[in-house]
Amino acid sequence: MMKRVYDIAGSTNKRVKVVLNGKTLPVRCFQDYVGMYLNQGGGDFKHEPVYERCSDRWERRRELDGRFVPAGELCEFDQHNQDPPRGPPWTSLRLRPAAPSRGGSCNFSCTAGSIFAVEGRRMPSNAMCCSVLQETLTTKQSKFGSTCELSEAMMKKVMKSGVVEMILDWVRAKQKVDMSRQLRGVTKNTTRVMGIPKLEDANDAGGRNSADCTLILTEGDSAKSLAVAGLSVIGRDKYGVFPLKGKVLNVRDANFKQVTGNTEIQNLLKIVGLDLKRQYDSVHGLRYGSIMVMTDQDHDGSHIKGLLINLIHFWWPSLAKMDGFLKQFITPIVKVWKDGKKDGERREETSFFTMDEYEKWKQQTGNARAWKSKYYKGLGTSTMKEAKEYFRDIEQHEKRFRWIGDRDGESIDLAFNKKRADDRKNWINAYEDGTNVDHSKSVVGYSDFIHKELVQFAKYDVSRSVPSVVDGFKPSQRKVIFCAFKKKLRNDIKVAQFVGYISEQSAYHHGEASLENTIVNLAQTFVGSNNANLLVPSGQFGTRLQGGKDHAAARYIYTRLHGATRSFFHPDDDHVLDYLNEEGLSIEPKWYCPVLPTVLMNGADGIGVGWSTFIPNHNPRDLIRNLRRMLRGMPMEEMHPWYKGFTGQILPSQKESGKYEVTGVAHKLSDTTVEVTELPVKTWTQSYKEFLEELMPQDGKKPSDDDDAGGHTIEEFREHHTESTVHFVLTLTPAKMREAEKAGFEKTFKLKTSIATSNMVLFDAGGKISKYSSALDILKEFCQVRHQMYLRRKGYLEARLTREKEILSNKARFILMVVKGELELRKKKKQDLLRELRQLGFTPMSQLDAIMKGKGGAGQSDAPPADGTARAAGAADDEPADDGERDEKKSEYDYLLGIRRRKQTMFASSGSKNGSPSGGARTRKAHSREGVEEGKTAKRLCLFCSFLF
DNA sequence: AACCATGCTAC
């Protein structure tokens, strides 16, 4: 009753003096009343109370208690058993953080445990209360008669008060408590860890000297073996090893279920003895004093390091700030040395930890050829002996991560916060090529790591996931096609075998499974995949039943080049492409240049850091028509998505531009049956079947149950599909049929989906990523590049024919002179002969070759194309070349003098019975490319000579 | 509004 009197004194509308049992209460108004609560806890509140009187009827005051209240410790409301009733006056205050990109919104009610909020109100006259004590207001909101709108000013004050940060902190803390509750028991036993067979625990871990122990986390099992080998050098007392299974969970924004269900994280916490509820001032209580990450020295390895940093920083920022708690173990990516006298001896061996360092060294060392080199792609390259060397020289390989300031936390958030994809676009953009972490120091700042190392992964990830506007290929796809051309893949090859060839010939450094999928993807033909598959699917490459996921394993299936592929990618273009070079191996071009935009024909989708892309398929006939219009100077026509074999409709959305509505096909067969003969693009038959099953009567109910009670839509369905067509026949009751017709089959049977063109992202010809707003934009850009390439191709072809023509006229003149006796070849020293030829004005070979200079290749790469058809001028397509010989052994006029050796044969055959001049030349087996050319030339000359005589 | 599935090249 005493409290009731206080309540009344505090919630009256005007200042009143209240006397209880002869004693004047210290409460005269709402603010006094609230003050009593605040003083109760000692009064050490961080935040100024925010007060507003909204109207006569409403008065609000929120007191924000900045103290962190762990769950279980009750706040004032709970102590008085006064959880805020959720009736009308207590409608929750919704708070939105000022920066919308940094977090969601939080309902006030979720913070009831930690924030002390008091709201005053006068009881409305029509109020209804639930009990004798009238503690809880039960009037419904709609009947309350007024609402309380908080002013902007009030909201601003609340926002400013720091409550937002506090709520977010609180929510995060609560989440951690919940998760650690779920994981309880995991961290109990500190002395010995059981049930993690892959762990090589340090002997001292969990004991008195656990602070001196280091846990080495490796990328995969084979790297673990390497680390274990290294332990033989540094001992197993202070070092433990645990292998990671690929990419680690990004715990920032990961939900409860993901974290608690992730065995990797569970094991990690168990091994290190980490507790989600705790913040650590020291490593006391942990089983290890530090964690050392040992990944492949490649981009994906950087990513894994980043994900682990993210994990520690997000859950235990204090540990991330502790110098030396997180470390990395780096290994060389290239080693160079000079061979010693003894077998296998290496002198002056030097290791490089980034490619840029190596490149720099190569430039500085003028004579890099005197050195031998080896690339270490992945930790698996290193031998056990090398592993021991690394650990013996641990000073050079162990780098501590260091927290320098708040910027570090911001950098980690930038890289791993799910909501900051746009920030990451700028992050990648700001990276300057060649920037690297300084490995000469033993310490790496987190920001340095993020902005100089991890960003390289990000950049690489985008480039492997987003295709080029010119050929529509991602690098791995381009490597596949390059190798198919190089191998002249006209006959079936086993996909698994082809993968091996590609890895070798195009410097593909990633897992085989990825590449297998890429090949399968390029060869698929079902509706919704390729409009024109570049490879032939010979075997089971997947069907529309499961969206292609039902393909057989790579060792069972075969592929070859599709006949049309070389029509899209014209061989003459091969000579003018810009080929990439890796470690001296000429590999695929930076892009191919098809004769029509294959990226629009077959579509594309990909996901990278900061960027993703989706481009629908288009009709090649539309593309060709527009290309022709462009060539004729006519405006191009708008293009719409089109999928080969799709019998439904794809129509522009009436509501939104750039959107399309995709509908399948359904017909009414009778009053009770409907047939579905087409599904929307990328709705797979099997998943649609699962959907239909949900529309069926569920377990325990028979199809014969009456119409309304069932809740189901269809009675049963039959299937008459083939692997490439869809045919369901659905049976409905007449009542359900009427309903379905009323709502429309498309809606009832989920036969309408949509295609958006709002995320068409590609790399342009210059390698810059950009977003395209329409298919026409893409087509236009393609046309510009294609036009340039046609000019270049023409230049090349002209040069090649000019050179050929010059060779032929020189040869003709040469033969005539010999035949007429104007030139005597016999009994002369070669040197004199060569001088004579020069004086007679015959064109030397170097001059003929010069015609081609700058015509075969796009200028940026001077490496010869590796493709068999993409050799220097005059090469025959079917013969292997052995270049490099001529320059040293042959003279400038061997192309003329070589004819002499066959002169007799030529003349002889020209006079033979059938008059065919070719016999002699044909029997001569051409070994070199020179030989082939001469063989051809000789044929022409024989013909020529037969006319002469 | 929040959550989840999808697509695909990687680990």
Add this chain to the structure above:
DNA sequence: AAGCGTAGCATGGTT
């Protein structure tokens, strides 16, 4: 060998 887990982004459907 097959299957499953992870990252990364945009989008659409469901809860």
